[in-house]
Amino acid sequence: MIKHIVMWRFADHAAGADKATNLELAKQQLLSLDALVPGMLKLEAVVPQDPFEHSYDLLLYSEFTSVEALKAYAGHPDHLAVGRFITEVRTERVCVDYEV
Template sequence: MIKHIVMWKFKDDAAEADKLEMKRQLEALKGVTPTLIDIEVGLDVLGSDQSKDIVLYSEFASMEDLTAYATHPAHLKVGELVKTLVCERMCVDYEV
């Protein structure tokens, strides 16, 4: 199993409604992108200097399935919104 974790920092001018819409659209990928086993998206509640603003946790059966998800049209469409709202991205993919 592959675990895919992504963290972003929002741009200073990102509206709260847009942040919630990004979360909603990411969560809506479950059931639309067939290789996505599970997904969880959370907004940071701490707000420390070390915090990122939003995190995505997702699971895939294989690296091939993660690649299929990454190139799926629904994922690419959400990515267009994400790019307008964030200024920083960090990612970790690991196998369990």
């Protein structure tokens, strides 16, 4: 199984909206990707309720049966569209993928 974790920090204002609006939009867009491809086992998108100063603004946690399933997700047009929106409104991104 492959675990895929991504975290972002968002700009205070971007794409004509404030941070809270963009976070909610991004979260809902990410949640719409659940079960997007065969081999996707789990998808969670979380906005921390009371983040600490060092916390990221949005977290994506997902699990896949294989590297091939993760690659299918990464290249899917719906995923790419969400990625384009998040790129417009984020200031930082970190990602880790690992096999268990």
